[in-house]
Amino acid sequence: MTPTTLLHPYIFRMNQLTVNSPSRSDIPINLEMATGEHWIVYGNNASGKTTLLKAIMSSYRITGGSIVYDFYPATSSRTSDNIVYLSFHDQYSCMAGNLYQLRWNQGLMSQMEAEGHHLPTVGQVLSPTSFGDNVGQQLYEALGIASLSDKLILSLSSGEFRLFQIAKILIKHPRLLILENPFAGLDTSNRQIVAHMLRTLMQASAIQLIVATCRMPHEMDGFTHVVTVDHGTITKCPVKEFHLPPTPTPEGQLPSHVRTSGEKVPDIILKMNHVDISYNGHALLRNVCWEVKKGEKWALVGSNGSGKSTLLSIICADNPQGYACDITLFGRRRGTGESIWDIKKGIGYVCPEMFRSYHRPFNVEAIVASGLYDTAGMYKKISAQDMKLITPWMEAFHIENLRHKLFTEISDGEKRMVLLTRAFVKNPLLLILDEPFHGLDANNRNLARSIIEDFCRQPGKTLIMVSHYDDDFPSCIQHRKILHKPIHP
Numbered sequence: 001m002t003p004t005t006l007l008h009p010y011i012f013r014m015n016q017l018t019v020n021s022p023s024r025s026d027i028p029i030n031l032e033m034a035t036g037e038h039w040i041v042y043g044n045n046a047s048g049k050t051t052l053l054k055a056i057m058s059s060y061r062i063t064g065g066s067i068v069y070d071f072y073p074a075t076s077s078r079t080s081d082n083i084v085y086l087s088f089h090d091q092y093s094c095m096a097g098n099l100y101q102l103r104w105n106q107g108l109m110s111q112m113e114a115e116g117h118h119l120p121t122v123g124q125v126l127s128p129t130s131f132g133d134n135v136g137q138q139l140y141e142a143l144g145i146a147s148l149s150d151k152l153i154l155s156l157s158s159g160e161f162r163l164f165q166i167a168k169i170l171i172k173h174p175r176l177l178i179l180e181n182p183f184a185g186l187d188t189s190n191r192q193i194v195a196h197m198l199r200t201l202m203q204a205s206a207i208q209l210i211v212a213t214c215r216m217p218h219e220m221d222g223f224t225h226v227v228t229v230d231h232g233t234i235t236k237c238p239v240k241e242f243h244l245p246p247t248p249t250p251e252g253q254l255p256s257h258v259r260t261s262g263e264k265v266p267d268i269i270l271k272m273n274h275v276d277i278s279y280n281g282h283a284l285l286r287n288v289c290w291e292v293k294k295g296e297k298w299a300l301v302g303s304n305g306s307g308k309s310t311l312l313s314i315i316c317a318d319n320p321q322g323y324a325c326d327i328t329l330f331g332r333r334r335g336t337g338e339s340i341w342d343i344k345k346g347i348g349y350v351c352p353e354m355f356r357s358y359h360r361p362f363n364v365e366a367i368v369a370s371g372l373y374d375t376a377g378m379y380k381k382i383s384a385q386d387m388k389l390i391t392p393w394m395e396a397f398h399i400e401n402l403r404h405k406l407f408t409e410i411s412d413g414e415k416r417m418v419l420l421t422r423a424f425v426k427n428p429l430l431l432i433l434d435e436p437f438h439g440l441d442a443n444n445r446n447l448a449r450s451i452i453e454d455f456c457r458q459p460g461k462t463l464i465m466v467s468h469y470d471d472d473f474p475s476c477i478q479h480r481k482i483l484h485k486p487i488h489p
Helices: 003-007 049-056 099-104 106-114 134-142 158-170 188-204 308-315 320-324 340-344 352-357 364-370 384-396 412-424 442-456
Strands: 010-019 029-034 039-042 062-069 083-087 176-180 208-213 225-230 233-238 268-279 282-293 297-301 326-329 347-350 430-434 462-466 479-482
Touching: 010 049, 029 233, 039 049, 049 083, 049 176, 049 208, 049 225, 083 158, 134 158, 134 188, 158 176, 158 188, 188 208, 268 308, 282 308, 282 462, 297 308, 308 320, 308 326, 308 430, 308 462, 340 347, 347 412, 352 412, 364 384, 364 412, 384 412, 412 430, 412 442, 430 442, 442 462
Parallel strands: 039 208, 039 225, 083 176, 176 208, 297 462, 297 479, 347 430, 430 462
Antiparallel strands: 010 029, 010 062, 225 233, 268 282, 268 326
């Protein structure tokens, strides 16, 4: 053991620590992160992972016990200078308002630039010299930031934006880097890139890492310990001694009104003819032709940045460029006088970015009911008929105990289950699920997958689903639509 290790044996030490957190957990925390350790913090949705992470950061008022830090060899003793926390449950939370929607609106981007708003490119924010050392420059290259340098930050895909966020945070050279769900939403290639980046950090820098997840990464090289969180109970063990607990396979009970639905459905649900979409002069979708028939179940796959979410935004009428394209939905050609509500009434939709629409103090019940009207919340009293429709779905997704809680105060995994419930409540003809299991633990993934399977067995139900994990797709999937990044001249 070196003298340095003797003098600085830990980066933080919790002794009987209790904090005033939203979970109101009074269970004392006794936990120490030794110098040189790197953790995976693992637990189910709503188990208390985020509470633990924020306690490490001293984000909550301490009500008992203590936490002591030793950030050596950092020169600053301030917690805010040494601990950086980055969560990926909501990709675009760092942007004000709903600016993330600009990546779907080329015209509005151009208008903002004309009005003097500066919309920076990746290269204007990050360069190889931004990091200040050889390790940082290696990470810049490993993350592939150079290939994104001339793209507007607001036009990045969710996966590309993830890599940009990670690279940007490394400029600060934190002593402790906390990443929550860093692999969620990334394709296989980019998950490998992030895993390589983490290994490089652990091996070649003074940064220590904590990665919090409800889905254990396949790549655990470099991590020394797993800290398991289970509703106030915290256990720490070496990686080699950790074993995943068994996962039950719960089944949701599909509401009876879905099973008896006799709605007439056109034979061709969706038809796209030579669809082209571009942003800031870069083609994202080029010559896309696609026909989806009644009752078909499709997996929409492709690498990060291939245009999957953009394609879905066109179908759902969220993308203004879609009105200039040759698209027929439910037998009606786009741009022939139908309103956005006409388009959406037959679609149940969820995507990772949907979190951004719900920042007002609506309770869970209101969020679910808003799916009946395709609004961002309920702006009127929920009727008895609405309640009759939503309650069975809330029971199916096991969220009925959350109905009176504020959406902003529940865990990220619980929010995902709420938004999934919202996508089903109007018994849609077309179910569009863009990474529906983003941030869900194994128990909730199994529950949601069971409901999707049962729903898709009903006559006339059509499914389009996106995921970067093959094991996420339900067994009912029959077809695959593969998108490739257009080759730019």
